Amino acid sequence: xxxxxxxxxxxxxxxxxxxxxxxxxxxxxxxxxxxxxxxxxxxxxxxxxxxxxxxxxxxxxxxxxxxxxxxxxxxxxxxxxxxxxxxxxxxxxxxxxxxxxxxxxxxxxxxxxxxxxxxxxxxxxxxxxxxxxxxxxxxxxxxxxxxxxxxxxxxxxxxxxxxxxxxxxxxxxxxxxxxxxxxxxxxxxxxxxxxxxxxxxxxxxxxxxxxxxxxxxxxxxxxxxxxxxxxxxxxxxxxxxxxxxxxxxxxxxxxxxxxxxxxxxxxxxxxxxxxxxxxxxxxxxxxxxxxxxxxxxxxxxxxxxxxxxxxxxxxxxxxxxxxxxxxxxxxxxxxxxxxxxxxxxxxxxxxxxxxxxxxxxxxxxxxxxxxxxxxxxxxxxxxxxxxxxxxxxxxxxxxxxxxxxxxxxxxxxxxxxxxxxxxxxxxxxxxxxxxxxxxxxxxxxxxxxxxxxxxxxxxxxxxxxxxxxxxxxxxxxxxxxxxxxxxxxxxxxxxxxxxxxxxxxxxxxxxxxxxxxxxxxxxxxxxxxxxxxxxxxxxxxxxxxxxxxxxxxxxxxxxxxxxxxxxxxxxxx
Amino acid sequence: xxxxxxxxxxxxxxxxxxxxxxxxxxxxxxxxxxxxxxxxxxxxxxxxxxxxxxxxxxxxxxxxxxxxxxxxxxxxxxxxxxxxxxxxxxxxxxxxxxxxxxxxxxxxxxxxxxxxxxxxxxxxxxxxxxxxxxxxxxxxxxxxxxxxxxxxxxx
Numbered sequence: 001x002x003x004x005x006x007x008x009x010x011x012x013x014x015x016x017x018x019x020x021x022x023x024x025x026x027x028x029x030x031x032x033x034x035x036x037x038x039x040x041x042x043x044x045x046x047x048x049x050x051x052x053x054x055x056x057x058x059x060x061x062x063x064x065x066x067x068x069x070x071x072x073x074x075x076x077x078x079x080x081x082x083x084x085x086x087x088x089x090x091x092x093x094x095x096x097x098x099x100x101x102x103x104x105x106x107x108x109x110x111x112x113x114x115x116x117x118x119x120x121x122x123x124x125x126x127x128x129x130x131x132x133x134x135x136x137x138x139x140x141x142x143x144x145x146x147x148x149x150x151x152x153x154x155x156x157x158x159x160x161x162x163x164x165x166x167x168x169x170x171x172x173x174x175x176x177x178x179x180x181x182x183x184x185x186x187x188x189x190x191x192x193x194x195x196x197x198x199x200x201x202x203x204x205x206x207x208x209x210x211x212x213x214x215x216x217x218x219x220x221x222x223x224x225x226x227x228x229x230x231x232x233x234x235x236x237x238x239x240x241x242x243x244x245x246x247x248x249x250x251x252x253x254x255x256x257x258x259x260x261x262x263x264x265x266x267x268x269x270x271x272x273x274x275x276x277x278x279x280x281x282x283x284x285x286x287x288x289x290x291x292x293x294x295x296x297x298x299x300x301x302x303x304x305x306x307x308x309x310x311x312x313x314x315x316x317x318x319x320x321x322x323x324x325x326x327x328x329x330x331x332x333x334x335x336x337x338x339x340x341x342x343x344x345x346x347x348x349x350x351x352x353x354x355x356x357x358x359x360x361x362x363x364x365x366x367x368x369x370x371x372x373x374x375x376x377x378x379x380x381x382x383x384x385x386x387x388x389x390x391x392x393x394x395x396x397x398x399x400x401x402x403x404x405x406x407x408x409x410x411x412x413x414x415x416x417x418x419x420x421x422x423x424x425x426x427x428x429x430x431x432x433x434x435x436x437x438x439x440x441x442x443x444x445x446x447x448x449x450x451x452x453x454x455x456x457x458x459x460x461x462x463x464x465x466x467x468x469x470x471x472x473x474x475x476x477x478x479x480x481x482x483x484x485x486x487x488x489x490x491x492x493x494x495x496x497x498x499x500x501x502x503x504x505x506x507x508x509x510x511x512x513x514x515x516x517x518x519x520x521x522x523x524x525x526x527x528x529x530x531x532x533x534x535x536x537x538x539x540x541x542x543x544x545x546x547x548x549x550x551x552x553x554x555x556x557x558x559x560x561x562x563x564x565x566x567x568x569x570x571x572x573x
Numbered sequence: 574x575x576x577x578x579x580x581x582x583x584x585x586x587x588x589x590x591x592x593x594x595x596x597x598x599x600x601x602x603x604x605x606x607x608x609x610x611x612x613x614x615x616x617x618x619x620x621x622x623x624x625x626x627x628x629x630x631x632x633x634x635x636x637x638x639x640x641x642x643x644x645x646x647x648x649x650x651x652x653x654x655x656x657x658x659x660x661x662x663x664x665x666x667x668x669x670x671x672x673x674x675x676x677x678x679x680x681x682x683x684x685x686x687x688x689x690x691x692x693x694x695x696x697x698x699x700x701x702x703x704x705x706x707x708x709x710x711x712x713x714x715x716x717x718x719x720x721x722x723x724x725x726x727x728x
Contacts, residue, residue: 251647
């Protein structure tokens with residue numbers, strides 16, 4: 001597809017006339033939504049709703065699931081490391097259906113055009129109310145990464161999301177990106193905004209000096225007569241994956257032994273069901289479930305995996321169900337437990353896709369969102385350029401919006417090589433749509449957005465890529481951090497995920513010429529974790545790049561040549 | 574209560590500071606009690622030499638030694654490591670960060686049936702096995718745990 005300047009202006013005009021995409025097609029909604037969100041009859045007395053990793057997307061968005069999500073070692077071919085048709089086949093889903101669109105990248109653009117946007121808190125609020133009406137006493141758990149990922153969240157230090165979570169009726173929460181607003185901000189929200197409303201739990205955060213708990217580890221809730229323990233597990237590698245200085249006085253970690261003690265304590269105090277609200281990431285949760293006993297289910301997040309059904313994991317105490325509920329507000333997980341005679345007798349899990357066209361927006365939530373956006377609306381809506389191709393981020397190696405960021409870094413910073421972090425949040429833009437300031441912020445809104453340039457030797461480039469690659473493909477999930485591979489501009493390389501650290505990266509080239517170990521290369525990157533880094537915010541660099549071009553051709557994806565994983569169902573054919 | 578403890582330690586100043594410095598590796602590694610300073614072991618640059626200089630050539634792998642350390646260090650400059658030995662008559666515990674320039678980080682002697690437990694902080698520049706060597710009844714036992722030190726970033 002190619003756009004002339006005139007067509008570009010026309011698209012801009014149409015988009016401007018459309019305004020907020022809040023209420024879309026209510027007539028068509030009732031019919032198709034009727035069965036999707038009808039939970040039917042159930043003997044279960046305990047219902048837990050689960051949202052996670054919404055990344056502050058208050059309005060409906062497009063979000064393309066990955067076409068590359070490679071599992072290595074024991075994780076090869078096991079959920080969540082299935083994409084496209086392999087995923088559909090594993091879960092018995094039909095291609096071409098609404099569900100297939102929700103869980104996979106297949107025929108993404110066409111399907112997205114016909115099924116519309118997903119998520120949005122006003123639509124989610126309607127669905128939550130529908131579930132509560134069908135399942136009285138249901139709790140709503142939020143796995144975190146709620147306060148970060150949008151312009152309005154960044155500019156209000158998470159306040160729009162904090163208010164939205166309260167109105168949505170979140171009961172219990174744990175966290176990760178929340179901590180990037182700093183320890184003081186989190187404590188302020190937990191002690192003031194959330195007081196008496198939302199319990200913030202984390203068994204694995206302690207003070208670095210005396211090992212004192214920072215948050216409550218767990219809570220007991222009686223649901224329709226059944227005592228249920230919920231334990232919180234924050235992202236264990238926050239001080240490593242994000243700037244440590246933002247949580248300098250706290251220490252994290254998986255803390256498996258302490259978790260076992262918490263589970264035992266909860267059981268001793270009469271819990272008949274124990275659920276872990278986790279931000280570990282799915283592979284880590286699966287390993288954890290094999291080593292800690294007494295947990296009935298882990299409601300997981302962090303790795304943004306839209307997994308339709310739980311993975312049952314055996315351990316010495318029985319079986320633990322492990323789930324992961326996607327990202328960007330696209331899904332609502334619903335776990336139903338039949339708790340009787342001291343334990344869980346049976347369970348049922350659904351990962352409900354939140355289709356904005358099937359759920360009328362909740363008026364109260366729509367009004368709250370409108371109020372929070374009002375001061376920023378003009379700025380958010382500024383159209384910087386129009387995209388000819390599909391822009392997305394998610395996938396192990398590179399996404400087209402990341403390529404756009406890399407292209408901007410290379411051009412604007414006059415660098416030979418550019419790095420962009422392997423974040424898994426960020427929305428998608430369909431071909432022909434404008435790229436607004438809001439869109440740019442949805443890909444970049446963090447509290448440490450500086451762009452830095454440095455000269456790095458070929459040897460250190462290789463070490464850096466090896467180090468980051470090991471955080472993704474170490475066969476032991478306890479050594480994974482849950483992000484994707486750093487996105488690389490300018491530099492070509494080959495990657496064998498099945499090798500060990502030091503041997504995964506090879507054939508590094510710049511414009512066809514082999515990288516020299518001793519030579520120095522100019523590297524531009526953003527999101528430095530070191531304290532005191534200075535540089536222009538990345539959104540300014542990208543904005544300048546877009547304004548200068550007006551029309552963005554489909555970015556040419558620089559992905560590494562991936563070797564050693566032929567036939568892996570985590571790569572689309 | 575927590576605040577009290579912190580205030581107390583701030584007042585206690587000198588002692589607290591000394592402990593911290595030793596722990597971050599800026600001073601000489603820790604030795605406990607009046608144990609003779611094993612110069613050769615502490616100055617060895619390879620793990621094999623440390624083991625030899627500790628006189629621990631015949632090492633027995635033991636499940637009664639627990640090393641508590643993070644899988645991934647939050648800060649390589651201060652990696653918390655604790656070693657517990659349930660082996661009867663534990664006489665000493667040595668902690669080795671195998672890839673450090675001077676691998677032997679600490680050697681602690683226990684007198685009169687003291688509990689075999691030591692906790693400290695190591696400075697580690699790179700991913701490495703952390704090895705504990707326990708001397709009990711004249712024999713040497715060992716256990717290993719890998720601690721990863723990474724550049725970070727990319728959440």
